[in-house]
Amino acid sequence: MAEPLRPATTAVHAGRPPHEPDQPLNGPITMASTYVAGGDLEYGRYGNPTWTAFEDALGALEGGRCLAYASGMAAVTSLLDLVALGDKVVVPRHSYNGTLVSLGDLELRGRLSTTLVDLTDTDAVVAACEDAALVWFESPTNPALEVADAPAIIAAAHDAGARVVVDNTFLTPLLQKPLDLGADLVLHSATKYLAGHSDVQLGAVVTRDEELATVLKGRRDVQGNTPGPFEAWLALRGLRTLHLRVERAQANAAELARRLADHPLLTEVRYPGLGGMVSIVLPTADQADLLVRSTALWVHATSLGGVESSFERRRRWKSEPATIPEGLVRLSVGVEDVEDLWADLSQALDGVARPSG
Numbered sequence: 001m002a003e004p005l006r007p008a009t010t011a012v013h014a015g016r017p018p019h020e021p022d023q024p025l026n027g028p029i030t031m032a033s034t035y036v037a038g039g040d041l042e043y044g045r046y047g048n049p050t051w052t053a054f055e056d057a058l059g060a061l062e063g064g065r066c067l068a069y070a071s072g073m074a075a076v077t078s079l080l081d082l083v084a085l086g087d088k089v090v091v092p093r094h095s096y097n098g099t100l101v102s103l104g105d106l107e108l109r110g111r112l113s114t115t116l117v118d119l120t121d122t123d124a125v126v127a128a129c130e131d132a133a134l135v136w137f138e139s140p141t142n143p144a145l146e147v148a149d150a151p152a153i154i155a156a157a158h159d160a161g162a163r164v165v166v167d168n169t170f171l172t173p174l175l176q177k178p179l180d181l182g183a184d185l186v187l188h189s190a191t192k193y194l195a196g197h198s199d200v201q202l203g204a205v206v207t208r209d210e211e212l213a214t215v216l217k218g219r220r221d222v223q224g225n226t227p228g229p230f231e232a233w234l235a236l237r238g239l240r241t242l243h244l245r246v247e248r249a250q251a252n253a254a255e256l257a258r259r260l261a262d263h264p265l266l267t268e269v270r271y272p273g274l275g276g277m278v279s280i281v282l283p284t285a286d287q288a289d290l291l292v293r294s295t296a297l298w299v300h301a302t303s304l305g306g307v308e309s310s311f312e313r314r315r316r317w318k319s320e321p322a323t324i325p326e327g328l329v330r331l332s333v334g335v336e337d338v339e340d341l342w343a344d345l346s347q348a349l350d351g352v353a354r355p356s357g
């Protein structure tokens with residue numbers, strides 16, 4: 001076909017066996033720790049056809065070469081490993097917790113230095129890029145849902161000779177394509193929207209830089225932070241409906257954010273206008289804790305991006321930055337009927353708002 005495929009078609013078709021007699025429509029799960037010698041694969045840690053199918057599909061969606069990892073954090077630590085001794089990393093103060101914890105640990109051990117920035121202050125981020133080797137951001141941020149001026153930050157990082165990593169877990173390639181914006185590397189926790197059913201742990205990196213891809217592949221070969229074949233298969237199965245799930249989750253999130261904006265109990269409703277994540281702020285931690293215990297459909301759980309709606313008071317984690325309000329509850333809006341989600345959430349909010357007696 002002459003025209004490049006649209007993302008929905010790519011999500012459904014990429015990474016499948018060829019249309020030939022007796023080929024299955026879906027590639028099998030190849031359970032193998034070793035292969036007959038003399039080919040390209042050789043050993044289980046070096047490659048697996050089921051990983052490759054997932055990598056081909058996500059690579060096609062992001063527009064680069066993809067490498068799958070055992071988890072999002074396995075991908076994060078592999079990319080942080082690219083930083084040379086003593087290099088400076090610029091990262092938003094509201095980033096994924098595991099990323100901040102890893103950076104803190106590396107800094108404590110003298111491996112690198114970290115500069116935390118307020119992602120909404122573009123001038124400050126641009127200034128911090130000046131002597132950086134790596135600029136790393138998520139947009140929107142977790143769980144503050146702040147949005148970056150990505151083109152300005154990427155340009156400043158490149159002017160400084162720094163590499164740019166964008167963690168695209170929250171928006172997926174359907175809503176944001178960081179490589180098209182100039183980023184060098186895209187990272188995913190495929191555990192979230194890409195797999196989409198709260199049953200898989202998987203990570204991925206995508207880049208257009210072939211040299212970098214070769215370095216990362218070589219390290220993955222020896223570090224062994226490789227995915228399980230079943231996990232890669234489940235993530236690819238999830239990816240087939242990514243566009244449908246993201247579309248519904250986003251429509252539900254936008255509608256809930258609109259209705260929540262009028263709720264007298266909430267001091268703040270944050271929704272960046274796209275994606276399926278909404279953060280609400282209750283006046284106190286106790287009220288937020290009561291809310292997450294008062295619903296029937298919404299499940300109190302960490303993680304996000306599943307078909308089922310879940311929510312969490314983020315400050316229940318000791319490592320969450322103190323700049324996140326105590327009463328902030330992050331909603332991962334699922335693909336259920338929005339009226340049922342609203343009925344469950346609004347009765348719980350009304351119960352919290354009613355003075356107990």
Ligand SMILES: *Cc1c(COP(=O)(O)O)cnc(C)c1O
Nearest residue numbers: 071072073096167169189191202
């Ligand atoms: C969950 C998450 C990660 C880590 O991924 P795991 O699959 O849990 O290891 C990284 N970045 C973001 C934005 C995440 O939400």
